Amino acid sequence: MTEARVADDHARRRESFESSRPFPLDAFQRRALDAIDRGQSVLVAAPTGSGKTVVAEYAIANALEDGGKAFYTTPLKALSNQKFGDLSREHGTRRVGLLTGDNSINGNAPVVVMTTEVLRNMIYARSSTLEDLRFVILDEVHYLQDPYRGAVWEEVIIHLPPDVRVVCLSATVSNAEEFAAWVETVRGETAAVIEERRPVRLEHLYMVGERSSDQVHLLPTFVERDGEARPNPEAARATGKLDPTPKRRASTRAVGGRRAGAGARAAGSGPRGASRSSRSSRSGACCRRSRSCSAAPGAIKRSSSACPAGSG
Numbered sequence: 001m002t003e004a005r006v007a008d009d010h011a012r013r014r015e016s017f018e019s020s021r022p023f024p025l026d027a028f029q030r031r032a033l034d035a036i037d038r039g040q041s042v043l044v045a046a047p048t049g050s051g052k053t054v055v056a057e058y059a060i061a062n063a064l065e066d067g068g069k070a071f072y073t074t075p076l077k078a079l080s081n082q083k084f085g086d087l088s089r090e091h092g093t094r095r096v097g098l099l100t101g102d103n104s105i106n107g108n109a110p111v112v113v114m115t116t117e118v119l120r121n122m123i124y125a126r127s128s129t130l131e132d133l134r135f136v137i138l139d140e141v142h143y144l145q146d147p148y149r150g151a152v153w154e155e156v157i158i159h160l161p162p163d164v165r166v167v168c169l170s171a172t173v174s175n176a177e178e179f180a181a182w183v184e185t186v187r188g189e190t191a192a193v194i195e196e197r198r199p200v201r202l203e204h205l206y207m208v209g210e211r212s213s214d215q216v217h218l219l220p221t222f223v224e225r226d227g228e229a230r231p232n233p234e235a236a237r238a239t240g241k242l243d244p245t246p247k248r249r250a251s252t253r254a255v256g257g258r259r260a261g262a263g264a265r266a267a268g269s270g271p272r273g274a275s276r277s278s279r280s281s282r283s284g285a286c287c288r289r290s291r292s293c294s295a296a297p298g299a300i301k302r303s304s305s306a307c308p309a310g311s312g
């Protein structure tokens with residue numbers, strides 16, 4: 001194919017991808033897609049719930065259009081299961097596989113979701129499954145800083161076949177430029193796409209579950225009194241008085257159907273204040289967003305011989 005035809009083909013792919021999303025892309029998403037179009041690897045550092053997955057989806061779409069494969073890696077089985085469901089819905093169950101400690105489904109599919117350790121093991125075993133691999137998505141790539149598991153991410157980034165491009169996604173890498181510069185030393189040209197603005201307003205909620213049934217209730221963690229945000233006394237009552245062994249954890253989620261408007265609540269929230277009538281209850285975080293809500297963003301600091309980002 002001539003250069004002009006390749007460029008046309010890429011423009012067509014991009015247009016068809018963007019027009020198949022149910023929303024117009026954000027500027028940071030377009031910058032990341034531009035990097036993929038230029039043939040680069042990319043690190044996307046953007047707040048939680050800002051839409052980093054779109055970049056992974058574009059890489060996957062490109063791999064499939066080229067007749068190749070893409071692997072989506074996550075550090076958690078639960079997240080792998082969720083991504084497997086999402087990608088199966090988008091590409092059909094025959095084209096998507098799942099490989100975790102618990103599940104081995106359709107491992108030779110062109111799109112396979114797996115825990116990062118599974119990919120590391122495939123690399124060391126020189127698995128034939130790696131043939132035709134075009135992209136590896138490393139979701140939650142800040143796990144590289146984990147003292148016990150971090151080396152797995154480092155080994156994957158270093159030892160993947162040279163023509164495989166990586167898409168690294170994280171909400172909590174603060175030294176993103178430095179990290180991308182290191183990725184570039186081992187994988188070739190790598191763009192750092194950094195978005196600090198939070199495009200989705202997050203609302204702090206407290207989940208209380210009834211012991212006697214499967215019902216859960218979401219209460220606002222804070223209420224406003226005299227112009228100040230104070231812990232919601234309703235939540236304290238529900239967990240302190242009614243539950244003899246409360247586990248207090250706040251939860252945060254995106255609201256307003258994303259850019260649909262500040263102040264709107266996400267659809268499907270539980271009846272507010274309903275736990276008032278609960279005679280007995282248990283409590284806990286309702287979604288994984290609590291991780292990014294409570295943890296301050298930190299640099300990748302795992303001490304490492306190979307990654308200069310690790311010394312930061």
Ligand SMILES: Nc1ncnc2c1ncn2[C@@H]1O[C@H](COP(=O)(O)OP(=O)(O)OP(=O)(O)O)[C@@H](O)[C@H]1O
Binds near residue numbers: 024025046170
């Ligand atoms: N440009 C956009 N406009 C509106 N909604 C969007 C846009 N991009 C993504 N979304 C929606 O935002 C929600 C969150 O997106 P996504 O799961 O990709 O966030 P994330 O950045 O990966 O968050 P996390 O750090 O929690 O993994 C999804 O429902 C997605 O469909």
Ligand SMILES: [Mg+2]
Binds near residue numbers: 052053139169
């Ligand atoms: Mg994500």
